[in-house]
Amino acid sequence: MSKKFRAAVLFGLLLLTAGCSRQKSKPMLEYMPNMAHSPAVKAQERPMFLPATGTVPRDWEAYPYGPGDTLKAAAELVNPLPPTLEVLEAGRKSFNTFCIVCHGPKGDGRGYIIPKFPQPPSLLTDRVRNWPDGRIFHNISRGQQTMPDYAFQLDPAQRWAVVNYVRVLQRAARPTAADLALMKRLGIDFSEDEPDTSTPKLWPER
Ligand code: HEC
Structure with a gap:
């Protein structure tokens, strides 16, 4: 074997092993390729179609009240949704998706994330x-x-549907005499899971 040939073989081996080690970190088979090559636009990357400046979704309306306009919003905004079963079901769905983690299924402030997240008021x-x-x-x-x-x-x-559903939770926490009579007539007993209406310790009545 000539020296030249030996060197070439060695070089080839080196290349191969280098190839191997690269193989290790980049497997041939990609598990869940959608995650590795997401269609989302990365930082510094230009999306194919940039919406024109100032574009908003078709039926989007700016919410006119700032964070400090609480009382103004409270006085002026009128709930447009009647508490129909359909609305309440939609409200429950949204509440149980977005609010339940902190406020709890009954709205008493005992959500699943508590106490890792500070307990919200009831x-x-x-x-x-x-x-x-x-x-x-x-x-x-x-x-x-x-x-x-x-x-x-x-x-x-x-959001209005969620508001209506919060009213349901409040009514369920303190049923009227008529509600109780109706429950008795229908043979419904919720006494096992009556929510705790007391204000959590962290949140004295304000
Ligand atoms: C990440 C936890 C978290 C989620 C999720 C959350 N909240 Fe809250 N919420 C809080 C906290 C904390 C407060 C108290 C804020 C403060 O005043 O310091 C609060 C306050 C409130 C209050 C005012 C209560 C009062 O006495 O001041 C209402 C009403 C309310 N939340 C409704 C909702 C609704 C409806 C949703 C779902 C759309 C929701 N929250 C989602 C944590 C959360």
Whole structure:
């Protein structure tokens, strides 16, 4: 074997092994390629079609009240949705998707994320019961302190549906005499899972 040939073989081996080690870090088979090559535009990358400056979705309307306009929003906004079964079902769906983690299934502030996230105040207090619908709507649209806003996740109709559902939770927490009579007549007993209407310790009645 000539020296030249030996060197060439060695070089070839080197190349191969280098190839091998590269193979290791980049497998031939891609598991879930959609995640590796997502269609999302990466930072510094130009998307194929940039929407014209100032473009908004077709039926998008700017929410006119700023974070500091709470009382104005509360006084002016009128709930356009009657509490039909359909609306309440939609409200429950959105509440159980976006609010439940913090506020809990009953709205008492005992969500699954608590106490990793600071416990929110109960939505069953007289404070929130006495708020006009518009104030709860504003709260969802603009957030409040550590609570983020849900203006992008929920369109206005979905937010009003959530407001109506919060009213359901409040009614369920303190049923009227008529509600109790009806439940008795229908043989319904919710006493096992009656929500705790007391304000959590962290949140004295304000
Ligand atoms: C990440 C946790 C979190 C989520 C999710 C969340 N909230 Fe809140 N919410 C809070 C906290 C914390 C407060 C108290 C904020 C403050 O005043 O410091 C609050 C306050 C409120 C209040 C005012 C209560 C009061 O007495 O001041 C309402 C009403 C409310 N949330 C409704 C909702 C609704 C409806 C949703 C779903 C669309 C929702 N929240 C989602 C954490 C959350």
